[in-house]
Amino acid sequence: MRWLACELHAHTLHSDGKMTLMELASAAAKLGFECVALTDHNTMSGLADKEAAERRTGIAILPGMEWTTFHGHMVTVGLAEYVDWREANTRNIHEGVSAVHARGGAAGLAHPFRIGSPACTGCYWEYEVDDWNDFDYIEAWSGTFAPIKTDNARAFSLWTDKLNEGYRLAATSGRDWHDAAETDEPISVTYLRLEDESRPIGEEAIEALRRGRVSVTIGPLVTLEAETAGARYGIGDVVPVGERAATVRIGIDFSVRQGLWTLDDPACRIRLSGNKGVWEESAIRETEGTQEFRMSVETEGLLWMRAELWGIVRGVTTMIAFTNAIYFD
Amino acid sequence: MLIDIQANATPEDSRTHVRFPFKLNEPACAIGIHFEYSPKRLDDDSRARELLEQSFEQYVLPERLALAKERTDRYLPLQNLITLSVDDPDGYRGACHRHDPVQSLWISEHDASPGLMKGKIAAGEWTITLSLHAIVTERCAYRLQVWAADEEERGERP
Numbered sequence: 381m382r383w384l385a386c387e388l389h390a391h392t393l394h395s396d397g398k399m400t401l402m403e404l405a406s407a408a409a410k411l412g413f414e415c416v417a418l419t420d421h422n423t424m425s426g427l428a429d430k431e432a433a434e435r436r437t438g439i440a441i442l443p444g445m446e447w448t449t450f451h452g453h454m455v456t457v458g459l460a461e462y463v464d465w466r467e468a469n470t471r472n473i474h475e476g477v478s479a480v481h482a483r484g485g486a487a488g489l490a491h492p493f494r495i496g497s498p499a500c501t502g503c504y505w506e507y508e509v510d511d512w513n514d515f516d517y518i519e520a521w522s523g524t525f526a527p528i529k530t531d532n533a534r535a536f537s538l539w540t541d542k543l544n545e546g547y548r549l550a551a552t553s554g555r556d557w558h559d560a561a562e563t564d565e566p567i568s569v570t571y572l573r574l575e576d577e578s579r580p581i582g583e584e585a586i587e588a589l590r591r592g593r594v595s596v597t598i599g600p601l602v603t604l605e606a607e608t609a610g611a612r613y614g615i616g617d618v619v620p621v622g623e624r625a626a627t628v629r630i631g632i633d634f635s636v637r638q639g640l641w642t643l644d645d646p647a648c649r650i651r652l653s654g655n656k657g658v659w660e661e662s663a664i665r666e667t668e669g670t671q672e673f674r675m676s677v678e679t680e681g682l683l684w685m686r687a688e689l690w691g692i693v694r695g696v697t698t699m700i701a702f703t704n705a706i707y708f709d
Numbered sequence: 710m711l712i713d714i715q716a717n718a719t720p721e722d723s724r725t726h727v728r729f730p731f732k733l734n735e736p737a738c739a740i741g742i743h744f745e746y747s748p749k750r751l752d753d754d755s756r757a758r759e760l761l762e763q764s765f766e767q768y769v770l771p772e773r774l775a776l777a778k779e780r781t782d783r784y785l786p787l788q789n790l791i792t793l794s795v796d797d798p799d800g801y802r803g804a805c806h807r808h809d810p811v812q813s814l815w816i817s818e819h820d821a822s823p824g825l826m827k828g829k830i831a832a833g834e835w836t837i838t839l840s841l842h843a844i845v846t847e848r849c850a851y852r853l854q855v856w857a858a859d860e861e862e863r864g865e866r867p
Contacts, residue, residue: 394823396807421806422794423824448806450724450842462801466726466794466838495768495777497723498760499784501842504768530773 383571383601384585385637386415389446389455389490389519389554395421398559401429405437407560411567412637415440415585417457419554421448422465440581446490447476450497452505455519455554458586459485473507477514486589488517488552493534512547516590521553524565527598527699536702543684543705544655550592550616550704566598566641566693573615592616597689597701599641600667602650603631604687604703606677618707623679628652630673630687632664632701643667648691648700655683664689682708710867711740712837712855718746718791718844729837729853737830737857739817742837743866744793746851749810751787760787760845789849790842795825798833802826804840815863830857 387408391397399407401418408416416439420426423445430441444457447465454476456463463479480487489505496504509515520536521527539551553568573593574584588594593616595602606613608623619626630650646667652660652675660675677685684705691700711731718727733740751757761781769777794804795816803825805812814822821827837855856867 392823395804420824422792422804423806423826425803425821425824425826428827450840464801466840493768495784496764498787498843498845499764501790530770534770 382574382577383595383603384415384440384574384581384588385413386417386442386570386572386585387411387413387555387557388417388442388457388552388570388589389419389522390416390557391420391446392418392426394423394426395446395448396558401426401433401441402436403560404557405433405439405441409437409439412640413439413569415442415572415581417442417444417455419444419446419455419457421446424460424462427460440585442582442585444485448502450502452492452507453490453502455488455490456480456485457589458582459483468507470506471508474510474514484586486516486586488515488519488550489535490519490554491522491531491535491556492518492538493531494522495531512542512545512549515549517550517552517592517594518542519554520551521568521596522556524555524563524567525598525694526553526566526568528696546683548592548618548684548705548707550589550594551596551702552589552594553596568596568598569637571595571597571601588616592704594704595701596704598693599634599643599700600689601633601636602687602689602701602703603633604685604706605629605631606685606706613706615704615706618709619679621709626677626679628675628677628685632671632673632689633669634667634671635669643691643693643700644695645692648689651688651690652677652685653688654685654705656681679708684708710854710856712853715850715852718841718849718851719847720844722841723844725841727839727841729839729855731835731837731855733830733832733835733857735832739815739858739863740830740835741856741858741862741866742793742795742814742816743812743854744814744839744852745811746789746791746849747810748846748849749788749808751789751845754785757785757787757845761785787843787845789844789846791844791849791851792840792842793853794838794840796836796838797828798831798835802828813866820863
């Protein structure tokens with residue numbers, strides 16, 4: 381098992397990006413990523429350079445495409461075959477999602493609350509959704525310094541609302557990366573948990589995304605585990621009915637992507653939250669190595685829980701990281 | 710020329726696709742495409758602000774409305790956006806989703822403009838689709854020209 385540092389939303393010259401795939405992969409490697417999804421607008425022609433860029437940079441490139449439609453943008457990854465984005469209308473997005481799934485891909489809402497047309501054409505999600513479980517993920521954090529942005533707060537709330545309603549879907553970050561210019565702003569990383577390292581990274585990454593084995597951060601990697609009398613459960617797993625109490629273990633790994641992020645103030649706080657609200661919050665004093673927190677949780681009435689790391693970044697009190705959910709039947 | 714059309718789009722055409730099929734009677738070495746539209750920008754400042762105000766009402770939370778209005782300038786100038794995609798007799802050959810209002814494109818067995826996929830230029834029914842994402846000016850004139858070509862003719866419009 382290991383956590384793979386991914387950038388899940390990026391563009392090249394094949395749409396309106398400013399980079400070649402090689403430049404994109406090199407820039408990603410410099411930022412400590414191990415994997416990038418190529419999600420050009422409405423085309424997959426950039427994949428022609430995939431093997432060469434992977435060989436040269438060591439970055440795993442996930443095939444993908446951003447459906448850049450009139451009523452919403454939908455990121456699709458893990459499929460090398462094209463699905464026609466031009467048939468989408470506000471009523472039939474589930475047909476598109478099914479076609480993406482049939483070809484082995486995962487589908488997520490891209491920046492669902494970014495202002496729409498004509499400022500940013502189709503950027504605001506206007507598709508009717510009948511079943512949120514049909515989507516694999518919501519891109520909750522879009523762009524750089526994502527957690528402080530209002531549009532992202534709305535996307536994050538949408539995700540939380542859906543979890544509270546009993547749906548099970550992942551939340552990710554995606555820079556919507558278009559050019560190689562360096563930025564001072566904190567960069568989000570979506571970590572995907574690979575269970576079977578003997579399988580190709582790309583396949584395992586998509587499996588992780590589908591199953592919600594996901595942790596998102598602008599700094600340290602936060603992990604979450606629940607242990608019951610019967611078994612141990614990781615992020616994305618479902619704790620079966622009948623397990624009444626669990627020991628929850630939160631890990632905060634400050635050693636990831638060393639030198640590529642900073643916190644203004646080491647005084648962070650870790651929170652355990654879920655459909656019953658925030659029920660545990662602890663201060664963190666040490667910000668080296670991996671810090672562990674344990675707590676006991678009664679699972680009665682629990683649908684899901686996640687860990688959140690809060691602290692001060694660039695003078696702003698903000699969420700720094702969040703895990704995806706552990707679910708309860 | 711396989712296609713040579715000039716037409717106008719209006720704001721009512723926003724969020725629609727316009728399809729231009731053409732027939733290749735025999736396989737070709739390459740297809741050249743020239744596509745342009747004008748104007749790109751909406752220069753009428755008050756009209757642009759009016760359109761943005763409408764979109765704020767639609768997309769911004771009521772409590773953020775005042776702030777969004779203060780920051781209207783960040784979205785200016787408003788622009789028309791038309792993108793082009795290509796289908797050959799067997800399926801999709803890619804799209805050129807970018808803001809350039811003048812695009813000279815090329816697709817052949819060995820080479821293609823970014824966004825399009827190289828490969829055989831087979832005989833049969835092809836389609837160029839123009840996707841009118843946003844037309845913000847009263848009128849937007851566009852021109853589409855498509856022709857079959859030899860490899861060495863790249864970039865030359867007949």
